[in-house]
Amino acid sequence: MTEIFEYEFIRNAIFASILASIACGIVGSFIVVKRLTFISGGIAHTAYGGVGLGYLLGINPLFGAIFFSLIASTGISVMRSKKNQSEDTLIGIMWALGMALGIIFISLSPGYAPDLMSYLFGNILAVSLLEIYLMIILNIIIVAVVMINFKKLQAITFDEEYSRAIGINVDKYYFILYLLIALTVVLLIKVVGIILVIALLSIPASISLNFTKSIGRMITNAIFIGVGLMLLGLFLSYYLNLPSGSVIIIVSSIAYLLIYFYKSIEKRREK
Amino acid sequence: MNRAIEINNVTVRIDEQLILDQINISVYSNEFLGIIGPNGGGKTTLLKTILGLIGPDSGFVKIFDDEPENQRRNIGYVPQYNSFEKGYPITVEEVVKMGFVLDKHFDKKKLTEAMEKVDILNLRDKLIGNLSGGQKQRVLIARALVSDPKILLLDEPTASIDSKTGKSIYELLNKINESMTIILVSHDIGAISSYVKKIACLNKTMIYHDDKEITKEILEKTYECPVDLIAHGVPHRVFHNH
Numbered sequence: 012m013t014e015i016f017e018y019e020f021i022r023n024a025i026f027a028s029i030l031a032s033i034a035c036g037i038v039g040s041f042i043v044v045k046r047l048t049f050i051s052g053g054i055a056h057t058a059y060g061g062v063g064l065g066y067l068l069g070i071n072p073l074f075g076a077i078f079f080s081l082i083a084s085t086g087i088s089v090m091r092s093k094k095n096q097s098e099d100t101l102i103g104i105m106w107a108l109g110m111a112l113g114i115i116f117i118s119l120s121p122g123y124a125p126d127l128m129s130y131l132f133g134n135i136l137a138v139s140l141l142e143i144y145l146m147i148i149l150n151i152i153i154v155a156v157v158m159i160n161f162k163k164l165q166a167i168t169f170d171e172e173y174s175r176a177i178g179i180n181v182d183k184y185y186f187i188l189y190l191l192i193a194l195t196v197v198l199l200i201k202v203v204g205i206i207l208v209i210a211l212l213s214i215p216a217s218i219s220l221n222f223t224k225s226i227g228r229m230i231t232n233a234i235f236i237g238v239g240l241m242l243l244g245l246f247l248s249y250y251l252n253l254p255s256g257s258v259i260i261i262v263s264s265i266a267y268l269l270i271y272f273y274k275s276i277e278k279r280r281e282k
Numbered sequence: 283m284n285r286a287i288e289i290n291n292v293t294v295r296i297d298e299q300l301i302l303d304q305i306n307i308s309v310y311s312n313e314f315l316g317i318i319g320p321n322g323g324g325k326t327t328l329l330k331t332i333l334g335l336i337g338p339d340s341g342f343v344k345i346f347d348d349e350p351e352n353q354r355r356n357i358g359y360v361p362q363y364n365s366f367e368k369g370y371p372i373t374v375e376e377v378v379k380m381g382f383v384l385d386k387h388f389d390k391k392k393l394t395e396a397m398e399k400v401d402i403l404n405l406r407d408k409l410i411g412n413l414s415g416g417q418k419q420r421v422l423i424a425r426a427l428v429s430d431p432k433i434l435l436l437d438e439p440t441a442s443i444d445s446k447t448g449k450s451i452y453e454l455l456n457k458i459n460e461s462m463t464i465i466l467v468s469h470d471i472g473a474i475s476s477y478v479k480k481i482a483c484l485n486k487t488m489i490y491h492d493d494k495e496i497t498k499e500i501l502e503k504t505y506e507c508p509v510d511l512i513a514h515g516v517p518h519r520v521f522h523n524h
């Protein structure tokens with residue numbers, strides 16, 4: 012059992028799991044309490060356009076993804092502050108457009124894109140040291156921004172109208188939250204891939220929500236739940252020789268459903 | 283007397299529609315103004331204009347001779363509907379604490395006092411989502427009170443509250459009115475008439491008197507319907523006898 016820790020790629024995978032879980036626990040908690048899953052999906056899929064652009068320009072596709080997801084979150088923030096009635100439709104369009112652009116950019120790129128699948132479905136075993144450093148930097152940014160703005164982020168996600176009334180710049184803090192979602196998405200791409208990002212953003216935080224009375228607690232619990240689920244998925248995928256991203260999501264989904272059923276049985280018993 | 287709120291010729295349109303038409307009223311320190319009017323009459327819109335959340339198309343609002351945006355710290359606000367996320371993981375105490383969100387420090391004594399005033403101390407560790415409608419309303423009143431505002435705006439705070447709690451809230455408002463200017467929107471004319479010092483009727487335009495005397499004609503004009511229904515059960519001292 013212990014011999015697998017000797018491989019560098021396994022050690023990187025464990026680091027990546029922990030780093031991803033920190034960002035997911037923090038940002039995912041705000042996503043879950045404010046039901047921003049669809050918006051997060053939009054930002055994630057738009058990022059695929061950036062991955063394609065990265066291939067086309069011959070730079071690390073993650074940098075392209077950062078660029079595109081930041082543009083997407085800026086666009087959504089502007090729509091929000093203008094109270095655009097068709098926000099939902101526009102996010103849907105952005106979602107599809109990002110994917111379409113990505114595919115076109117990749118088809119225009121010279122040669123063959125060997126690890127393309129890993130951006131869609133993730134390959135935590137292929138995370139490089141450079142990417143670990145990138146994840147550490149993104150995590151430091153996320154943790155610092157949330158710690159500095161915690162009270163205001165809590166206020167705007169709990170009660171937007173009241174926050175506005177007492178003079179909090181609600182649009183500004185939502186913009187900050189969307190930028191954090193964009194950074195988290197980028198951080199997760201290598202781990203579970205664009206298509207599965209939503210699950211990691213929502214499952215650990217949703218499980219955690221069942222057992223907490225404060226968003227701070229929700230975040231710390233979600234981080235531990237995330238680490239547990241990801242490591243379990245990682246080892247299962249290693250021993251079963253199955254794609255890591257998919258196994259992590261399946262493990263997480265099963266955990267969520269088990270807790271969900273446990274909770275509803277418990278509730279029925281209380282009545 | 284010190285002027286707390288000045289509303290000068292304020293006209294508000296939303297989507298081209300005239301909602302408030304040349305409203306003029308001044309509210310002085312420690313006054314207690316009750317606003318009544320039909321649904322859609324513009325009461326909530328007026329409160330939001332006072333808060334500076336809606337900019338008037340013409341005219342202006344001043345709070346202590348200053349722009350409303352600069353004075354928000356001096357205004358406590360209890361919105362008409364519970365606008366918060368019902369499933370949010372947050373306790374009653376933390377919700378009340380949110381009244382301090384713009385302050386560097388929070389005052390534990392004031393926090394306890396505010397919860398005591400509206401009688402929610404025993405609920406402090408409960409999740410906000412698990413409270414009844416009236417209990418939630420009391421939490422929101424505590425949140426508005428906690429930072430010691432100079433002006434308190436309440437938009438139908440007793441709509442979902444039983445009559446005993448309603449009465450205690452009005453009595454509480456009466457007491458804090460000694461140190462706070464209050465504007466209260468309510469459909470409960472009976473309660474308004476026995477507690478407030480000045481009544482205004484709002485239906486696009488505003489009619490008010492400097493005392494509590496409100497004539498049947500004024501009510502009929504604002505509500506645009508016979509007031510017998512509305513005036514039912516109202517202490518007669520509010521009305522002139524004709």
Ligand SMILES: Nc1ncnc2c1ncn2[C@@H]1O[C@H](COP(=O)(O)OP(=O)(O)OP(=O)(O)O)[C@@H](O)[C@H]1O
Nearest residue numbers: 296297301319320321322323324325326327328362
């Ligand atoms: N955001 C908005 N968009 C469009 N119209 C609005 C908006 N807000 C208010 N209105 C319109 O302004 C008018 C006044 O609304 P307001 O909420 O101020 O009434 P109110 O007196 O508070 O009514 P109620 O007693 O039902 O609370 C209504 O006709 C309403 O349709």
Ligand SMILES: [Mg+2]
Nearest residue numbers: 325326362437
């Ligand atoms: Mg209203």
